[in-house]
Amino acid sequence: MPKKLKTYQTSLGFYDQAIAAPSMKAALQAWGASSNLFHQGAAKETDDPDIVAATMAKPGVVLRRPVGSDGPFTESAELPTDLGEGEGKSERKPKRRPKSRSNDKSKNKPTKRPARTAKEPSRKIDDQAARKAAAAFEKEERRREAEHRKEEAARARERARRxxxxxxxxxxLDKARREHEARTEEIEAEQAALDARAEAEQGRWDKQRMKLEQALRRARE
Structure with missing residues (x-):
């Protein structure tokens, strides 16, 4: 049976992000967070009815809005428009309406406040909707995992090709190096043989020259 989904919210970069997920771990994975944002106090579970309704309509999908804004969460959010204004703006408190100084005693009588009604009752997630949202989350998670496996396979193919x-x-390179070394050894062997022949020739010539020079000296006497 699919796990019940909860809505989690965080702020990353220029955006507030929200997602309907079965656990904090699943939310962190969907956000691509490298650390536990919940332990750091940078993420939380939210029960805001507007945010819950938006995320439950697209379970498993990361929704965004410009950071610090109170607009709706959507799949494609624009960048904040006040990036260059810094933190000079402070939260403005709503002006209090001046109290009426009317002497009408009827206006000073305490009036009964109407009983509070639940916010947006149509947005409450019943069991059937929760199961449907959980199933949709698992479908989105399977799609995300399939895409991840596809990317991993592509990277594996690229690594194999490389x-x-x-x-x-x-x-x-190794073959060319071996051929070079073999040719070098052959040349060196030929060079050694030539050196030996040259040395032998020089010895023969020295002996012959000595005999001929002696014969020439005797002829001159």
Whole structure:
């Protein structure tokens, strides 16, 4: 059976945010919060009838309004219009109406206040609506999880493609390095053989030259 939803509210960046979710944890996940905003006092559960009605109409969907405003929560909210005005504005208290100084005794008689009626009774969430909202939340959560899995799969494919490209490039580099080292060793071996031949030739020439020079000296005597 779907869990009963509650309405949670927070302020992040330029927006107040609200969502109908079954738990604080689910609300934090939907907000994308990296820390527990409830423990920090930056988030709370609300029973404001307007906010509850808006979130229950779109359970699982993060609704927003400009931060500090008292307007309705919607899926697409505009940026605050007083970002540059700072905190110079203070909360204005409503002016009290001047008391009438009329001597009419009938006006001084205490009047009975009408009994308070529940706010917006049509907006109360009955059990059937709560179950419907909870089911809608789970549907939205499944959609969000499916989208998350799709994004993760796309990132995994991109990582696999990048890893394959890196492996291919590394293999080509390793192969070229091995070929270079083999050719270098071959050249060095050929160079060593040439050095040995040159040294042998120099020794043969030295011996022959010495004999010929001796023969030339004897011929001159």
């Amino acid at each position: 890893d394959k490209a890196v492996a291919t490039a590394q293999a080509a």
